[in-house]
Amino acid sequence: MDPWRYSTEGISIAVRVTPRGGRDGVDGIETLANGRSVVKVRVRAIAEGGEANRAVSELLAKALGVPKARVRILSGATSRLKQVAVDGDPKGLGETLRRLTATKARSGPG
Structure with a gap:
């Protein structure tokens, strides 16, 4: 099951954040x-x-190709587990997320 839900405005993503992780990046999907x-x-x-919240918003905006203003943290502002809303085309955002998480699931140069 995907860690994101579609809505008419965009998508809502369940995110687990590692602050001070050495780099900014999407590392795939975890259960x-x-x-x-x-x-x-x-x-x-x-x-x-x-x-860290600002960095997560900027990272997701860049990765999904949307302006930073379209990314907002819905819940979990003080937690590693967050719910993040991204406004835009739900289908396109979902496809981009699927590509991002699929390629990052494998190890290798990147």
Whole structure:
């Protein structure tokens, strides 16, 4: 099951963030102990003063090809597990996410 849901405005993504992860990137999909799927994201920013949240928003905007203003954190602002909304074409965003998470699931240069 995909860790994102479609809506008329765009998509809502379940994200697990690793702050101070050494680099900014999407690391694929992970299934949590409770069976929930999440998109794994790492950012260089620290989890203080909203720095990691800003970095996550910027990373997802860049990866999905949308302006930063279209990405907002719906819940989990102080947690590693977040729900992030991205406004835009739901089908196109979903396809881009699927490509991003599929290619990042394999190891290799990248």
